[in-house]
Amino acid sequence: MSSKVLVINSGSSSIKYQLLDGVSGESLATGLLERIGQPVGAIKHEGPQGKTVLEQPVVDHEAGIATILELFAAHGPQLDPKDLAAVGHRVVQGGARFSGPAVIDDEVESAIEELSTLAPLHNPPNLDGIRAARRAFPDLPHVAVFDTSFHATLAPESYTYAIDRDVAREHGIRRYGFHGTSHAYVTQRTAELLGKDPADVNVIIAHLGNGASITAVRGGRSVETSMGLTPLEGLVMGTRSGDIDPAVIFHLQRVAGMSTDEIDALLNRRSGMLGLAGASDMRDIHDAIAAGDQDARLALDVYCHRLKHYVGAYYAHLGRVDAVVFTAGAGENDDVVRELSLTGLERLGIQVDPVRNEGRKKTDTVISPDGAEVTVLVVPTNEELEIAREALATIAREA
Template identity: 75%
Template sequence: MSPKVLVINSGSSSIKYQLVEVDSGEALATGLVERIGQPVGAVRHDGPDGRTSLEQPVPDHEAGIATILELFATHGPKLDASELTAVGHRVVQGGDRFAGPALVDDAVEAAIDDLSTLAPLHNPPNLAGIRAARRAFPTLPHVVVFDTSFHSTLPPAAYTYAIDQEVASLYSIRRYGAHGTSHRYVSHRAAELLGKDPADVNVIVLHLGNGASATAVRGGVSVETSMGLTPLEGLVMGTRSGDIDPAVVFHLQRVAGMSTDELDDLLNRRSGMLGLSGSSDMRDVHDAVEAGDERARTALQVYYHRIRAYVGAYYAQLGRVDAIAFTAGIGENDDIVRINSLAGLERLGIAVDAERNEGRKKDECVISPDGSEVTVFVIPTNEELEIARQAVELVAQQG
């Protein structure tokens, strides 16, 4: 019988979940609990009975997990602990302590809590979901998969910042990256689609969503990635600035009198496409361009410029690129972004076929012309399946 894993992705006010049959890769059920802690929560469960939607109070993550169990019991499929191999959990920040998935115990929980200083918006709610799920399934193994783990293979030249190394060591300042679970899944899937072993393939993955990152993958392992100590560095994102001269922070402190919290809010929540164009939704930006909005046009040019710069840099780091893969919400659905992000790179063997590229892509596909030196893919990411696979592998290793 194919192993089944309940995958939980717990956010500050939401819990995403999926029941995965690992061998087939099929999602037997998916769902989302939103607005946790607000007067009325929103719940969605997609199972064998179709979609069930509810509005009811969900005061905390404990109540969220209880609601999920009720949905499985009422609307299926049956969630019998004896039929589950594990419960898999996504955690954003594993620091330099976790180079792979970990079996949850009290010490691992404490480590996730300690690492919250590096991901204060993500690790605490991730941990809340883990604790609630452990109470709900006390006899099952719980496995955490860290977004940072795939990037633990970065060489020192890639992860080291050029600051005083005593300060860096004391405060754990280095590049950790993010979206690693997605980058691993997509890069390995690209190798499979090329009919090759991941160890023989070099891939640049462009994970473009509200949060966005690029990763250079050599022989199946991450060797460079755009996000840094936090998910703020790198590409232009929905509300995050991406790369910026750090002296901008000092300038705004001195000249504008902005506090640390105000600067954090500016760079994480009021920058990126929102700051450039007035909207963080790429669909709105495209509509504005069509209406003649020059501010929106410039915003898109900045967005493309940054992606091309990273693709070029990673091509130089890898020396040879076999594939480029677009993934995540924008990468999978925005044909305008895909074709413009790689425009002008034909001398590197990189091209996009306009007809193949057209429209949203729900399935894996090639969007480069036949015979291209570099194959350009669109590969829908599947972080839940990747988490489930890693959970099953770890449980099997533990015997």
């Protein structure tokens, strides 16, 4: 049987895709369609013939999938459905219903749609991509891999919010956690780098992209994670506030006269680093600090303070920590963030070697000194490969 999987990550105005060998891990082609539904779309495809860049309208996700097929046909590799094992789809919210990947049928599609109330910005475009791809590849198995499923191992005391239990049950209010495919991949890879079975390893993983989350993993299982009912809770992010007193919302309604939608936009799109410093990209933050911008300096301090807070809390939950791992955008590329977020934790056995930590890390790198009690690592994430692997495992179980 083929081990090739086409992985599709469909956003509201974009489709990110990659063709992988789920066994060897080899990436055979990768691409990104952006500005779907706008007058001119931006398209990038990279395969055996090199990189292709186009600008043309992509009216919707159906047209986006058709464009992807055209790119494979014109620029390779040839995408023969007979050579594919499956199509893997990232889905953000699986709720309490999906504790693992699922082969997509009409019933699963309906369930993903129903769960859109918990992820209104994410599940609907995920579903648009699924439906378009199922029509394009009607004879292939399609597998949904949920961001939330890695965190299905959270204990009730971890995922339960202290609100009226009947209200919570009726409306599905609990902690779900996100970035599960990234945390799953990094968990497995960290165990390999330490030369141990995942079941024997306790790790704290900081996924620091524009959306950021941190997870405590005991023996390969998520036991604590910072994102909650939605991806808004937890760490300071590019445009999201992270943890905030819920009464701030009521205060803004009563005193500032802001509507629910206005507050939603404030906390999700105009807060975090953007709200504090006027920029969501860490490179811009560092440039501003170098120019003497005190707001940018404070923003960085708040960001790292919150991160350190979670590292310490998760250390307490785990009791023993074998590794602290940084991944994703700032985690892989920002040595200042890595250093500041762990400075002062030496009594916990957590140290960063300044020479090893220096610069961007494109490969797995140990940044703690020799003999450190806790290994500190940078592990570049590979969510697409994790989706491909989980898709293959799922169809094998279903066979």
